[in-house]
Amino acid sequence: MTIGQAHAAAPDPDVKIVASRRERSILWREVKSANLFAGPPSFQEFFALGGGSVIYLGSDPSSWLILGRWKEGGRVGIIWAIRAGEEESSALLRTAVDRGADLDFSSLITRPLSFTQATAYLAAGFEPFREITIFEMRVGTPPPEKPPRVLPLGVKPRGLRPGDMGKVLALDSRCFDDFWSLDRYTLAGIAHAADINTFRVATAGAMLVGYAIAGVTAGRGYLQRLGVDPAYQGRGLGKALAAWTLWWMSRNGASLITVNTQTDNEPASRLYRRLGFRQTGVERFLFAREVSVT
Numbered sequence: 305m306t307i308g309q310a311h312a313a314a315p316d317p318d319v320k321i322v323a324s325r326r327e328r329s330i331l332w333r334e335v336k337s338a339n340l341f342a343g344p345p346s347f348q349e350f351f352a353l354g355g356g357s358v359i360y361l362g363s364d365p366s367s368w369l370i371l372g373r374w375k376e377g378g379r380v381g382i383i384w385a386i387r388a389g390e391e392e393s394s395a396l397l398r399t400a401v402d403r404g405a406d407l408d409f410s411s412l413i414t415r416p417l418s419f420t421q422a423t424a425y426l427a428a429g430f431e432p433f434r435e436i437t438i439f440e441m442r443v444g445t446p447p448p449e450k451p452p453r454v455l456p457l458g459v460k461p462r463g464l465r466p467g468d469m470g471k472v473l474a475l476d477s478r479c480f481d482d483f484w485s486l487d488r489y490t491l492a493g494i495a496h497a498a499d500i501n502t503f504r505v506a507t508a509g510a511m512l513v514g515y516a517i518a519g520v521t522a523g524r525g526y527l528q529r530l531g532v533d534p535a536y537q538g539r540g541l542g543k544a545l546a547a548w549t550l551w552w553m554s555r556n557g558a559s560l561i562t563v564n565t566q567t568d569n570e571p572a573s574r575l576y577r578r579l580g581f582r583q584t585g586v587e588r589f590l591f592a593r594e595v596s597v598t
Contacts, residue, residue: 322359370386436587437588438588451548462507491529
């Protein structure tokens with residue numbers, strides 16, 4: 305990837321990295337609003353994954369940054385969230401870059417951001433890396449009491465079961481390229497990203513062939529993830545799973561539903577248009593910068 309270069313910066317004495325369980329307890333009260341963790345146990349697990357860090361201002365713990373590993377065992381780090389003013393964000397980002405170097409990260413990326421949202425990142429040497437397209441749908445009439453049930457012959461829908469996660473991860477790796485496929489921790493985070501969430505799977509015999517994750521927060525619905533086994537694509541399964549999640553979100557109070565996909569994923573864009581989504585025209589990007597070069 306051709307991205308911004310690392311540069312040395314003087315450490316900020318007010319910026320701290322969470323180290324003790326007491327600090328974790330204090331910062332949990334601050335970061336839980338980011339909806340990245342299912343609860344305190346998953347927050348504690350985050351620190352055990354080799355790269356999970358919360359960076360904060362000692363003088364103001366409400367200013368913080370969450371840095372993690374993009375994938376287990378990989379050398380790409382991700383800034384999952386930052387809550388701070390512009391000046392404070394710059395100090396937190398400088399420390400995040402240094403922390404990434406300590407963890408032997410080769411680069412850092414962000415979640416999807418607009419250029420306006422990325423002001424502090426751009427000043428810290430981040431550059432646009434991947435473009436994301438945003439789609440929205442407004443919910444007009446009340447949804448029917450019963451969900452849509454149209455599925456390809458031989459395919460059955462159901463909710464997620466405790467033993468499904470390994471199968472979902474294997475399916476996800478077949479549906480997406482190496483960069484976009486999920487690890488177990490990121491998948492679990494997406495599954496709990498909203499105030500209320502649903503996780504729907506589709507099976508053909510003993511094989512899991514599709515899944516969808518959606519959530520609703522404050523009247524806004526999010527189609528978080530949609531995956532269909534390549535062997536079952538083109539049969540209407542993706543459309544059926546998405547339609548069910550749209551029904552579920554509208555039944556749970558969503559008046560506006562959002563989904564995003566990488567701009568070059570034309571099959572996904574066509575599907576969302578057929579479902580009634582409209583492209584917002586708002587540009588989002590993953591931003592990235594190098595941390596260490598080996």
